[in-house]
Amino acid sequence: MTAERGDSQHAADRIRAFEQASSAEELVVATRRLTACDDPLATVPHLVRVLGFNNPGAAVAAVDGLIALGPAAVGPLLTHLDAHNYGARAWAVRALAGIGDPRGLDVLEEALATDVGPSVRRAAARGLGALRLESLPEDDRQRLRERCLEGLENGRRDGEWVVRYAVAVGFEGLALPLPPAHPHSQRVGTGLRLLLAPEQEEARVVRLRAGVALKRLERR
Amino acid sequence: MAGDGEPISEAEALEQLRQTDDQSRQYYAAWWLGRMRSQHPEAVPLLLTALRQRQPRNPGAGVEHNAVARNAARALGKIADARAVSELLAVLDDADDGLREAAARALGELRAKAAVPPLIRRLASGPDVAGAHRSDSPRLQEPCEAMLEALGAIGVAEAEVLAVIKPFTRHERPLVRSAACRALLQLTGETAWADELLQLLQHPQLQVRRAALMDLGAVGWRPALVPIQRTLAENSLKLIALRGLVENGSGSEADSDDEAVLMAMDALL
Numbered sequence: 332m333t334a335e336r337g338d339s340q341h342a343a344d345r346i347r348a349f350e351q352a353s354s355a356e357e358l359v360v361a362t363r364r365l366t367a368c369d370d371p372l373a374t375v376p377h378l379v380r381v382l383g384f385n386n387p388g389a390a391v392a393a394v395d396g397l398i399a400l401g402p403a404a405v406g407p408l409l410t411h412l413d414a415h416n417y418g419a420r421a422w423a424v425r426a427l428a429g430i431g432d433p434r435g436l437d438v439l440e441e442a443l444a445t446d447v448g449p450s451v452r453r454a455a456a457r458g459l460g461a462l463r464l465e466s467l468p469e470d471d472r473q474r475l476r477e478r479c480l481e482g483l484e485n486g487r488r489d490g491e492w493v494v495r496y497a498v499a500v501g502f503e504g505l506a507l508p509l510p511p512a513h514p515h516s517q518r519v520g521t522g523l524r525l526l527l528a529p530e531q532e533e534a535r536v537v538r539l540r541a542g543v544a545l546k547r548l549e550r551r
Numbered sequence: 552m553a554g555d556g557e558p559i560s561e562a563e564a565l566e567q568l569r570q571t572d573d574q575s576r577q578y579y580a581a582w583w584l585g586r587m588r589s590q591h592p593e594a595v596p597l598l599l600t601a602l603r604q605r606q607p608r609n610p611g612a613g614v615e616h617n618a619v620a621r622n623a624a625r626a627l628g629k630i631a632d633a634r635a636v637s638e639l640l641a642v643l644d645d646a647d648d649g650l651r652e653a654a655a656r657a658l659g660e661l662r663a664k665a666a667v668p669p670l671i672r673r674l675a676s677g678p679d680v681a682g683a684h685r686s687d688s689p690r691l692q693e694p695c696e697a698m699l700e701a702l703g704a705i706g707v708a709e710a711e712v713l714a715v716i717k718p719f720t721r722h723e724r725p726l727v728r729s730a731a732c733r734a735l736l737q738l739t740g741e742t743a744w745a746d747e748l749l750q751l752l753q754h755p756q757l758q759v760r761r762a763a764l765m766d767l768g769a770v771g772w773r774p775a776l777v778p779i780q781r782t783l784a785e786n787s788l789k790l791i792a793l794r795g796l797v798e799n800g801s802g803s804e805a806d807s808d809d810e811a812v813l814m815a816m817d818a819l820l
Contacts, residue, residue: 450787457820493790497820536794540813 342370349377359388366396375404379411382426383419390422398429405432412438421451428458433475436462440482443494453497456486460501465508476515479505484522492534499526499537503544507551520545559583561591568597577601577619585626595632598623602638605650621653628657636663643669652694659701667707670698671715678722695719696730700769703734713738720744725751725759733766740801745772752782760784768795776812786819793819 345368349361362381365374374396381393397404408426413419424442427435435458442455459479464472483505486498506519526532526541559567559580564587567573567580581601584594605620624642627635635657642654643666651673658666673693674681681693699719702712716738719731729751736744748770751763761784767775768791779792793816797809 450785453820457817492794493787493820496790496816500817500820534794536797536813536816539797539809540816543810543813 340369342368342373346374346377349374355386355388358384358386359392362389362392362396366392366399371396371400372403375400375407376411378404379408379423382422383413383416385418390418394422394426394429397426401430402432405430405434409434409438421446421448424451424458425454428454428461431458431461431463433462433464433467433471436475436478440478443482443486449489449491449494452486452489452491452494456483456489456494456497456501457504458501459483459486460504476505480515480518480522484518487522487526492537495526495532495534496537496540499523499540499544502526502541503547506548511548511551516548520548523548561587561589564589565591565593565597568601571604574616574619578622581619581622581626585622585629588629590630595627595630595634598627598630599635599638602627602635602642605642605645605647607646617647617650621650624650624653624657628653628660631661633661633663636661636665639663640666640669643673648690648692648694652697655694655697655701659697659704662705664705664707666701667705667712670702671712674698674702674715674719677715677718678727682719682722682724682727691724691727695722695727699727699730699734703730703737703769706738708738720747725754725756726762729759729762729766733770736770736772737801745770745774748772749775749778752778757784761788764788764792765795768792769799771795771797771799771801773800773812776815780815780818790816790819 345361345364349358349365352358352361358381362378365377368374378393378396381389384390397408405427408423412423420442424438424446427438439455439458443452443459446452446455459482462475462479464475467475479501483498483501486494486501489495489498502519502522506516509516523541523545527538527545529538532538532541561584564580564583567576568584570576581598584598601623602620604616606616620642624639627639639654639658639661640663642650643658645651645654655666655670658670674695681691682695683692685692699716702716713735716731716734720728720735722728722731729748732744732747732751735741736748745767748763748767752760752767754760754763760782764779764782764784765788767779773796776793776796779789779796782789793812797812800809
């Protein structure tokens, strides 16, 4: 197999093909190929760059690739993130929400509280309920979970139904690993019951989702 | 000073709609009252006054009055107060098709049975006349999509109504076909109309796929769950469509567990 051939598994070849992509469609294909090669870590900085290209197809592929790489992608994501490029930040929030690494907490918190895009806030809310805290010492876990909870409690008052829906999903994810008597479980229960009340929550789909979450938490 | 796009209170919105010097403020205030579904006792009377502000279309002259009237019509649909029906019915015969469109949608949201005869009358000439291109704009003679959707929402499934809608399922524009199939599916529950919408989910144009998503959601067609998941479109739109499946559930699996749809929604967040 020659290095110039498009079917090479080598990261270096695929990165070269990616650098030479000359149309939006080629970029989507080249990005997908970056996410499946023999040295995926080498491709991370390129995947992060794709987030700022204003090419949704390629960005979706890059986010999927970054999520598949997991925690190894978080450092480069946070370092190379272009804070002034709104589109890039929005895609990065989705990637960080999908990876669930605690280092993404600052970005997720800020996105749920302040981002103008409902699709970004909804990803952040889901992410706040999906951080992988299990390997951390109990004190850290407690402190980070406290911040996630606060973010979700504020997100419960978001003006967009889809964000409140994601908050219900986030609440469920946050409390599922906890014993029912844990104070954080209790707070999640309160938050979900507010999303269940017709006088508080106008969207029936949000009330239904909150009901499902409460049922699952009772069954745990 | 609150202007376009800035957050305002309900009292400010009512005041800005009441004044008549600055129409851009009226325009925003009318939108705001609808968006917030204001239940203030003055909201509906003020919106009706704004709706009566409409004037004959005069190319070259300002159309601001009609822009305010359009937003007032939309807001009256969202607030869904039956007092608005008679004025909205009058607007269905306005010369401004943008206003007719807003009134048709509002009457659909109000489920106003009284709107069925005038809607049928305006569409009866079929795709070749009511659905014909206008010479002066890319729009059609009648706002067909809005009128068809209104007929579906109002829900009078009489033979005469169905006979007027059916020819539009062969209109040259896929968006009109989608609206006609949506209305027929709502009125009859016949699977054939759902099949047409499912086909449109695979249309090469994103705009058409988006419309079919919204239409299946509006009907709440549960058997569309998997096709919706597979559609090439933004997650935001699929989420709206799936919300419709949960809230308006219809079709052979209408009684199935909501949880399957909710889990599909979770996967799109």
